[in-house]
Amino acid sequence: MLAVALPTESPAQAAESYRLAGLTRRFPGVLAVDRVDLTVRRGEIHGIIGRNGAGKSVLVSMIAGLIPPSAGTVLAGGGQLDAENATPVRAHRLGISLIPQEPRFARALTVTDNLFMGRELTVGPGFLDPAAMRRAVAEVIDRLELEASPTSRMGDLPIETQQLLAFGKAVFIEHARIILLDEITASLSRQRKTRLLGLLRTLAAESADLSFTLISHHIAEVMEFTDRVTVMRDGRVVAMRATAKTDERSLANWIVGDVRITGTAQAAKPAAKPRAAAMPLLMADRLGDGRDFHDLSFQLQRGEVIGFAGLEGSGKDAALEALFGLRPLRTGEVRLEGSPVRFAAPREALKAGIAFLPKHREVQAVIQNRPVEDNTLISSLRRIQGPLGFLRVHEGQRIAREKTAELQVKTPSIFTPIDHLSGGNKQKILINRLSLTVPKVFLLNEPTRGVDLAAKPALLQVVRDRQAAQSGVIMLSESEDELVACCDRVLVFFRSRITRVLERGKADFTVGEIYKSVQGVEEP
Amino acid sequence: MSGFLQAFVRTVFERHLIWALLVLLVLIGLTVPGFLSTRNLINVLWAAAPLGCVVLGLFFVLLTGSLDLSLESTFALAPTLAIMIVLNWLPDLVWPGLTMPIVLVIGLVAGMVNGFISVRLGVNAFLVTLATLLVYRGIVIFLIPEGIYYLPIEMTFWGESRALGFLPIAVIIWFVFYGLAFALINYHRLGKNIFALGNNPEAAFIAGVDVDRTRITCFCIAGMLAALGGLLEVGRLQSAVADLGQGDILMAFAGAILGGTGLAGGVGSVGGIFAAVLVISIIENLMNLFGVEPSVRQIVFGLILLAAIYLTSLQGRVRVRAA
Numbered sequence: 001m002l003a004v005a006l007p008t009e010s011p012a013q014a015a016e017s018y019r020l021a022g023l024t025r026r027f028p029g030v031l032a033v034d035r036v037d038l039t040v041r042r043g044e045i046h047g048i049i050g051r052n053g054a055g056k057s058v059l060v061s062m063i064a065g066l067i068p069p070s071a072g073t074v075l076a077g078g079g080q081l082d083a084e085n086a087t088p089v090r091a092h093r094l095g096i097s098l099i100p101q102e103p104r105f106a107r108a109l110t111v112t113d114n115l116f117m118g119r120e121l122t123v124g125p126g127f128l129d130p131a132a133m134r135r136a137v138a139e140v141i142d143r144l145e146l147e148a149s150p151t152s153r154m155g156d157l158p159i160e161t162q163q164l165l166a167f168g169k170a171v172f173i174e175h176a177r178i179i180l181l182d183e184i185t186a187s188l189s190r191q192r193k194t195r196l197l198g199l200l201r202t203l204a205a206e207s208a209d210l211s212f213t214l215i216s217h218h219i220a221e222v223m224e225f226t227d228r229v230t231v232m233r234d235g236r237v238v239a240m241r242a243t244a245k246t247d248e249r250s251l252a253n254w255i256v257g258d259v260r261i262t263g264t265a266q267a268a269k270p271a272a273k274p275r276a277a278a279m280p281l282l283m284a285d286r287l288g289d290g291r292d293f294h295d296l297s298f299q300l301q302r303g304e305v306i307g308f309a310g311l312e313g314s315g316k317d318a319a320l321e322a323l324f325g326l327r328p329l330r331t332g333e334v335r336l337e338g339s340p341v342r343f344a345a346p347r348e349a350l351k352a353g354i355a356f357l358p359k360h361r362e363v364q365a366v367i368q369n370r371p372v373e374d375n376t377l378i379s380s381l382r383r384i385q386g387p388l389g390f391l392r393v394h395e396g397q398r399i400a401r402e403k404t405a406e407l408q409v410k411t412p413s414i415f416t417p418i419d420h421l422s423g424g425n426k427q428k429i430l431i432n433r434l435s436l437t438v439p440k441v442f443l444l445n446e447p448t449r450g451v452d453l454a455a456k457p458a459l460l461q462v463v464r465d466r467q468a469a470q471s472g473v474i475m476l477s478e479s480e481d482e483l484v485a486c487c488d489r490v491l492v493f494f495r496s497r498i499t500r501v502l503e504r505g506k507a508d509f510t511v512g513e514i515y516k517s518v519q520g521v522e523e524p
Numbered sequence: 525m526s527g528f529l530q531a532f533v534r535t536v537f538e539r540h541l542i543w544a545l546l547v548l549l550v551l552i553g554l555t556v557p558g559f560l561s562t563r564n565l566i567n568v569l570w571a572a573a574p575l576g577c578v579v580l581g582l583f584f585v586l587l588t589g590s591l592d593l594s595l596e597s598t599f600a601l602a603p604t605l606a607i608m609i610v611l612n613w614l615p616d617l618v619w620p621g622l623t624m625p626i627v628l629v630i631g632l633v634a635g636m637v638n639g640f641i642s643v644r645l646g647v648n649a650f651l652v653t654l655a656t657l658l659v660y661r662g663i664v665i666f667l668i669p670e671g672i673y674y675l676p677i678e679m680t681f682w683g684e685s686r687a688l689g690f691l692p693i694a695v696i697i698w699f700v701f702y703g704l705a706f707a708l709i710n711y712h713r714l715g716k717n718i719f720a721l722g723n724n725p726e727a728a729f730i731a732g733v734d735v736d737r738t739r740i741t742c743f744c745i746a747g748m749l750a751a752l753g754g755l756l757e758v759g760r761l762q763s764a765v766a767d768l769g770q771g772d773i774l775m776a777f778a779g780a781i782l783g784g785t786g787l788a789g790g791v792g793s794v795g796g797i798f799a800a801v802l803v804i805s806i807i808e809n810l811m812n813l814f815g816v817e818p819s820v821r822q823i824v825f826g827l828i829l830l831a832a833i834y835l836t837s838l839q840g841r842v843r844v845r846a847a
Contacts, residue, residue, distance in 0.1 A: 326730070346729060346731070347732035351732075356730065358727075363724075363726060363727070364727055365727050365731070366724065366727060367720045367724050367728065368723045368790075369791060370723060374716060374719065378717075378720050378731045378732075379731045379732045381716055381717075385713060388712075389712055391711055391712060391713060391716070393710075433731065437732075
């Protein structure tokens with residue numbers, strides 16, 4: 001009998017799906033991911049949770065080979081990814097597949113075309129085998145319980161179906177072994193989400209060599225569907241727990257960590273003192289759009305900043321858009337300085353004195369190819385309008401120059417195309433655009449989104465000191481720090497309703513408490 | 525000094541290549557006897573005026589990111605209807621001197637139909653205006669299959685007469701309308717709104733621009749300018765024929781694009797298209813002077829146009845590199 005020295009795997013290695021060893025990623029000025037060690041087992045659903053900027057996305061991008069690590073390795077499928085060799089193709093070959101938030105399909109092609117793109121089934125000398133491919137796709141659709149057919153045009157399907165198809169492609173067609181799901185649940189309906197996560201359970205039980213890594217904002221989801229959970233904060237892993245042995249509250253505490261308010265000078269500034277007796281500037285009474293938010297009531301006083309907090313899909317964005325006339329209200333009433341208002345289009349809202357800063361700056365606000373001047377003035381051309389609608393151009397330029405200097409926008413001149421400026425400077429120009437309409441109410445959706453870390457405090461300062469001085473402000477932010485720094489009151493949206501109101505000056509006006517309410521974590 | 529020269533050359537290359545092309549053509553023209561004569565230059569301008577009006581109209585629609593194929597039919601329809609109204613239908617009621625305003629109103633209505641269907645009803649502008657291209661032309665063919673000749677002076681005046689005995693009224697009108705358009709684009713609310721929605725319709729809407737109304741306004745302006753061009757052409761030819769302007773829409777596109785107008789909307793300048801119209805007109809004129817055989821004219825014209833379009837396309841690339 002020959003004694004063959006088989007390369008033996010230790011039991012620990014056999015159970016291992018992938019392992020991260022000292023994985024680190026540095027960006028100029030930021031340490032996004034800092035020496036992360038993590039082992040995910042086969043057959044496991046592993047959750048990674050943390051707040052915005054905790055490093056979750058950069059971490060999974062490194063696992064998927066999209067971003068090469070600065071140091072450290074990903075060990076998977078008998079190979080490894082490191083600073084030298086990481087590419088998406090290589091990650092793919094190791095059996096790693098990332099399901100992104102936004103599926104990237106060829107919208108004009110059919111479901112079958114998309115699912116088999118680049119790996120078509122063939123018969124004979126390279127002829128396609130459409131019947132076999134359609135059968136395979138029909139099976140995937142069946143398995144995922146989708147309403148689609150192999151011959152549907154991908155672009156005609158709802159985003160959530162596309163996302164599930166991306167998942168089906170990775171698992172059933174590419175047979176990836178390590179599936180990373182990046183915030184995939186954000187755009188899914190509750191029912192779908194439950195079904196998908198249920199499917200993960202079944203699949204993990206069925207084929208023991210699969211593993212799922214679920215990146216999520218939602219504590220509830222992670223609690224319900226994962227076996228173990230890793231908490232990230234400031235680029236580091238701060239805790240790793242068996243999900244069964246932890247609870248929502250302690251997870252929340254790990255996630256928020258020791259709460260410090262940083263970077264925003266106005267934190268110390270006392271809240272404005274809205275006169276309770278005065279007529280509210282803006283009053284919402286049981287507003288609802290019949291779908292995304294219900295029973296929204298609040299009163300905004302002049303000089304006050306109200307924050308809307310909530311997860312994506314909690315209804316906060318929809319509510320803000322409805323206040324500006326971008327989507328219809330089904331129920332309730334809005335009163336501006338006591339008189340009821342209803343807007344069919346943004347220009348009516350602007351005329352009534354409500355200004356809106358949209359969330360997606362490049363898509364919804366910036367007018368590309370046009371100078372700073374035009375971008376500043378576009379909402380207030382009426383102010384510089386002379387006879388027959390001709391503009392007092394010099395007056396306009398004077399105003400644009402003045403406002404540009406006021407917020408210290410860094411631009412060579414007001415004639416420079418806005419495209420040449422940085423995110424923070426573009427945002428300042430848009431803020432100028434709003435304030436030039438001299439609104440009674442500012443509605444700001446993520447005023448610091450896509451702005452350099454260093455430029456954020458200045459923008460918040462503008463909100464607090466300038467806008468709130470004359471008007472009322474409603475501000476949305478995904479950053480609890482910003483809300484605490486800037487707002488007098490924070491309304492927390494959870495599943496389409498306001499579940500909690502926190503007021504400045506009270507003991508519970510903290511980042512941690514807002515975070516817990518946003519997550520729907522119950523009081524003990 | 526050389527720094528200034530460098531900056532000048534760069535500005536020309538980045539923004540005004542079409543002017544450089546114009547200068548080049550004029551220099552070529554200088555070697556041709558007869559090109560520089562007042563008579564010839566005036567002919568160049570005169571021939572350019574009708575096309576110039578259509579290009580200007582198309583320019584407005586292109587700026588909004590849309591297009592209008594029917595302009596070449598409006599070009600014929602408006603003068604035809606005006607002639608029929610004045611001469612045949614209501615000869616006792618309408619004074620022939622009113623031809624110009626009638627033509628403009630008809631053009632405006634023709635444009636409004638396009639605008640309304642494509643903007644309000646949300647139908648693809650290419651298809652809508654392709655259909656109205658056929659309809660408008662069909663009406664002209666139905667009304668004047670044989671054409672109309674010997675028009676009264678009140679109708680041909682705008683295209684035919686000369687001020688001070690040498691300057692064609694048509695050329696003056698062309699200049700005036702380009703001047704008006706320049707003011708409208710650069711110093712009027714409408715212009716700012718057009719550029720805003722042309723570059724980013726969603727952002728313009730959120731910023732309070734009445735996007736639909738601005739779009740329809742542009743279609744109306746385009747119809748009016750095409751109608752005006754038609755009137756000038758009718759005057760120049762002293763007759764109205766059923767195929768007036770047929771096929772000219774492609775030349776109008778050539779003028780607009782050559783002048784730096786972007787097909788995606790939001791990019792373009794009045795000066796650019798003005799120069800482009802002159803370029804097209806001078807190319808035709810030079811072919812006449814060189815005595816290019818009629819049988820090969822189209823080939824030569826096409827090749828020169830190709831070269832011109834290639835040259836002006838360098839502009840975008842130079843700008844990208846400089847940035």
